[in-house]
Amino acid sequence: MNMTCFENEISENIKQNIVSAWQEGHGGTAEKAHLLHSNDGVVLLIPEALYQAEMTLSRNPGTGGNVLDQYLRTLLHTVASDFVPMLEKNTNQTIDQVIPLVDLHAGWAIAFYRFK
Secondary structure, three states: OOOEEOOOHHHHHHHHHHHHHHHHHOOOOOOOOEEEEOOOEEEEEEOOOOOHHHHHHHHOOOOOHHHHHHHHHHHHHHHHHOOHHHHHHHHOOOEEEEEEEEEOOOOEEEEEEEEO
């Protein structure tokens, strides 16, 4: 899959709005987002999306890491899904599925927008 970055005024606005929505819904230290585009879809990357305490909790067995992962994925899916219409308009593609992933060790939130 060959990916390129969105680098235009519309995508900058989308990225800022995504970070604001994440901060409103979750908090954390996220200050930026990245959007990568390919023929198959769009990838949203939010570095530093999690609190240090969340990352530490996930590393300790039996402390609810699975519950935390599921909660964060649900929140990410909610936030990411709100931007489907904007991304469809910007890419001239129909998004079939939003797939949320959270890297609890790195603290990144990642969403795949898969085209139909």
